[in-house]
Amino acid sequence: MSTLVETKPTQELAPFKGVKKVPYEEYFTSGHRTCEGCESAQFMRLVAKAAGPRTIVLGATGCMYVANTSYYSTVWGVPWMHTQLGAAGSSALGAAAALKALMRKGEIKDEPINVVAFCGDGGGADIGLGPISATLTIPDYNLLIVLYDNESYGNTGIQVSSTSPYGVNTTFSTPGKVKRIMHHRWKKNVAGLMLAGHSTCKYVATVSTTYALQAMNCVRRALSIGGPTFIHCLNPCPKGWDFDPEIAYELGNLAVNTGIWPLYEVENGVLKLYGKTRQIADGRYKRLPVADYLLKQGRFAHFTDEDIAFFQSQVDDMWNNWLIPGVIPLRKGAEEPAPATE
Amino acid sequence: MATITLPVKEHEEVLEQEALITGSEAIAVACKLANVDVVTAYPIRPYDTVMQYMSQLVADGELDCEFIVADGEHSQFEIVKHASACGARVFSGSSGVGWMYAMEALTVTPALRIPIVALVGNRTLDDPGAFGVEHNDALSVRDLGWMLVWVDNAQEALDTALIAYRVAEDRRMFVPLAISCDGAFLTHSQSLVKIPAPEKVKKFLPKYNRGELLLHPDNVISVAPQANEDWVMEMRRQNYAVTERAPGVIREVYAEFERIFGRKYGNPFFEEYRTEDAEVVLFGMGTLSTPVKVTIDKLRQQGKKVGFVRLRWFRPFAGPEIAKALERFKAIGVIERDVSFGSPDLSGVVATELRSALYSNAKTRPPVLDFLCGLGGREVTVPDVEKITEITFQAASGKPQPLTQWIGLRG
DSSP states (O other): OEEEEEEEOOOOOOOSSSSSSOOOOOOOOOOOOOOTTTHHHHHHHHHHHOOOSSSEEEESSHHHHHHOTTTOOOBBBSOOEOOTOOOOHHOOOOOHHHHHHHTTTSSOOOOOEEEEEEEEEEEIITTTTTHHHHHHTTSSSSSSEEEESSSSSSSSBBOOOOTTTTTTTOOOOOSSSSOSSEEEEEEEEEEHHHHHHOOOEEEEEEGGGGGGHHHHHHHHHHHHSSSEEEEEOOOHHHHHTTOGGGGHHHHHHHHHHTSSSOEEEETEEEEOHHHHHHHHTTTTTTTOOOHHEEEEEEEGTTOOOHHHHHHHHHHHHHTTEEEEEEEEEEEETTTSSOOOOO | OOOOOOOOHHHHTTTTTEEEEEHHHHHHOOOHHHOOOOEEEOOOTTHHHHHHHHHHHHHHHHOOEEEOOOSSSHHHHHHHHHHHHHOOOEEEEEHHHHHTHHHHHHHHHHHHTOOEEEEEEEEOOSSOOOOOOOHHHTTTTTTTTTTEEEEOOOOHHHHHHHHHHHHHTTTOOOOOEEEEEETTTTOOOOOEHHHHHHHHHOOOOOOOOOOOOOOOOTOOOOEEEEEOOHHHHHHHHHHHHHHHHHHHHHHHHHHHHHHHHHHOOOOEEEEEEEEESSSEEEEEEEGGGHHHHHHHHHHHHTTTEEEEEEEEEEEOOHHHHHHHHHTTEEEEEEESSSSOOTTGOOOHHHHHHHHEEEEHOOOOOEEEEEEEESSGGGOOOOHHHHHHHHHHHHTTTTTTOOOOOEEEEEO
């Protein structure tokens, strides 16, 4: 951005070169009561590990607040503060602004301190979207907003959010005698929204806890590049998605391999697909049918063949017809929609 | 004629100055003197004039702070909440439904023990979108642990803002504080204000020290973890203890203010006007003090013994002191710019609170009549106040009067 903006230097967090180079120290530790197989808790652990000890974490209301920070048994080995459901963006802004002002005035030591705010899909894609968007337009502060996405309001009892997948069974979209599909919305493309709408934001990435090393390195890149940054992580949720906890990792994998969850980084406006997503885009890997992913989860148990076919057609459309497949839904030749393949 | 030019730079630290400024501007000047660190703005009339001044102070290099234009009032108050947790002195504000939009953030702040200082430029709640003053906006947080103070002139606005920082940031308090300035009548009205010397402000106002509650990597704490019925009562009791301590702290800070700046406010909680020999008193908050005082002066010339008590601090509500001051009168006429729909006696908030304070604290309980007046920014006129006084005298002479009346309503 403009040189007129006075930004503070960041910590230089080089990528971990292989799992064996990842430090042993944990900053998200014991004491939580998340479900067995909870990938959101796993993501918290990875973010904390990647960010390291000179970090302030702000946590919006959600599972990762309620289940992680029961009074007298906090998991956090770095300073942590609860923030309201819709305030992940504002909380990061407030903390970063305070640090900047106090360092400039000589009230505290001038040093790079990471500010990381997290929110769930309810906090990030619904109620707190506006404040996150506003925060990403402000170039003055170094901060990272991470969205852990379990595709529902998991903490309140599994209700639909704007990142819930089409047709999903939640407690606000339970199939009934007349209506099989109560949730007709398509998942909000949050990372695409952030990168397309905020040129001030130098780094946006989508990650999966299944690819833990890559996820940590995305966090380290985001914190090093400076300014406001955003990471969106898909987190399989045994409670909300209704699957055996032991396949949490596998579901993360399938989400990517079916093309449902594309993995990419956008750094200074340059898009880089990575992992299997890149292979899919390059034609080196054939996407698996979405049924492989959907049918392993109880939340789609009511799906008929027709529903699965519709879901598949939407994913095909994303890969075949979007100008930047999986990222931005601008279309090639809008007047003549290409037929779905596969 | 020879003029003496003072080398201003050298003396501005120690000299008191005088300026013709509005209530909003007075608050901005106080924030500058308090050297605030993080300020959040969002436009809504009439409080937003303060943010126009703040923005100008930052642009002119007169105030070194982070000035953030937020995306809404909820964000405004969440931003300063977290900034304050990280050790920054903060300022924010709002009006009317903007204040209500921030309500969630306003609600959680006292329990977090965060000393935000805010300006509420009192405004009528929507609909119908009137710009003028009503007090229901600020009063909406009266049960949440905020401290609430009303001022009626620009000098008092400036002084009270300095007092506010010292009170809110006192370790015995650590709760947010809202200064109410009547929209338009005070936010936009100029008067001559003495601006204290920065050197004296430094003496009066120590740095904000978050202490062991500081959110910083050198102090690994978890702030506001989730608790249930096992601990919430104990936490509520802590905030309650703040309200028990508040009157003492406020008295201390006013005494210190008087000692350092030499300006006297007497009793911090309320101002008394011509009450010494009064038979009845009027009671109210904010700028309606002007028409009330003018009317009292007029009625006094006619031999009518009426006085006025202007409430400053609504939270804490100095019940025992107010009762002691008011119990001797024959009748009390409350004039207020708010409504509490469905309340006992269908009165406003102020009269309801006052009756409660008198019931438990006063030796004798004079009739408390409530007059809903000046709503939506309508002027409280001298004839209105004359009428109110007349009805109050009627009650004093033993003729029963309705407990709540609307004054200045169109026929």
